[in-house]
Amino acid sequence: MYALVAAGSFRRYATYRVATAAGVFTNTVFGFILAYAYTALWDQRPGLGGYDLAQALAYVWLGQALLAAASLMGGGFEDELMERIRTGAVVTDLYRPADLQLWWLAADLGRGAYLLLGRGVAPMAAGILAFDVALPPEWWMWAAFLASVLLGLVVSFALRFMVGLSAFWLMDGTGVAQMSWLAAMFFSGMLLPLTLFPGLLGEVARAMPWSSLLQVPVDVYLGKRTGWDLVAAYAFQAGWAVALLTLGRLVQGAATRRVVVQGG
Template identity: 60%
Template sequence: MYLAVAVGGFRRYASYRVATAAGVFTNTVFGLILVYTYLALWEERPGLGGYDQAQAVTYVWLGQCLYATLAIQGGGAEKDLMERIGTGGIAVDLYRPVDLQLWWLAGDVGRAGFQLLGRGVVPFVFGSLLFPMALPAEAAAWAAFAVTLLLAAVVSFGIRYLAALSVFWLMDGRGIGQVLMITGVFFSGMVLPLNAFPDGLGDVVRVLPWAAQLQVPADVLMGEADVWGAFAFQAAWAVALLAAGRLLQSAATRRVVVQGG
């Protein structure tokens, strides 16, 4: 059943062809802007964050590839969930003979799969054709990277699911959506690799769950991280976030009130 839900999520987003094309164009343009900004920065600060220029360029294009895939600024399953909580449609979801959290997770994984293939791959390939990139030649490295992407998708969902459930109390998701956008961009390293953050702040951001979204997959892809340590870090946050979501869901669903009874 959950596989069918994931497939449905994939097919739903595949129907937005014009939006996907616009997203590919946008990510490519932003990728070019960031690449030239990074090249200038790394020219002044060689080895910033432990990266050379080729690694910095790789990081940029990977970020553009994963931006929509991981809904780093929000806009994934949590958006629909917030709306259903606000309108009371969540009551229908609770009546379904399925697990609420797994239902939404499956749909979001399907969405992420399409965004990766439909929107993320083209900018990444485009960048690799125009700029030198630090990409591995071994199949094992790519396989490890694929595992980190799956774990990153679960971590991303865990963060956004907790945010969505807050609407049970807030009654409106617009404010929490803005918080998701700001924290997602800053703490995931979309603007600057977390490795390049100053001491103190860098130590903090690298242990937060957002680091599992972009920084960890990037370091695994470029051979800058211990693979098993990266897996453990991501898996630990995935389990913690899903468990917290389960607890918050239990508390929230005790107070569901639907107009008309």
């Protein structure tokens, strides 16, 4: 059933072809802007953050490829979930013979898969054609990278699921959603690689769940995580996914009891 939900979500987002084309154009333009900015910076500081220029450019274009799929700037299912909570339509969701969290997880993975293909591949290809972008040295690293991306998408969902559930208490979770995507932009490494963050700030940022969304997949792509270090990267992402999904389950239970108390 959940596979069908994911497939339906994929088809749903595939119908918005104009929006997809506009997103590809936007990501490509911003990719070029950031690529030239990174080129200027790395010309002055070669090897900055442990990356050479080709790797830094790969970081830029991978960020654009994952921006929509990982909902680094919001715009995922959480807005719809908050609206359904506000209107009371979530009661219908709770009556379904399906788990609320797993239902939305399947739908979000279908959305993420489409946006990774529909809005991620073209900007990445443009970047590879226009710049000297580093590519994985071994074919299997592509598979390792995609596995890391999948784990990152689950972590992203788990974070945003709790954002959506906040509407049970706040009714309007817009403020929480905005704080969430600001944290995602900063702590995922979307603005700058987390390896550039100094001292304790860098250590804290790399230990937080948002690093699973971009920083970790990029390092896997670049071959900086191999052997047991790759296993540790997967364990880090999977650990955050399990912890956040479990916390989301607890919040969902509390929210469900609140609906019953309110007579919803």
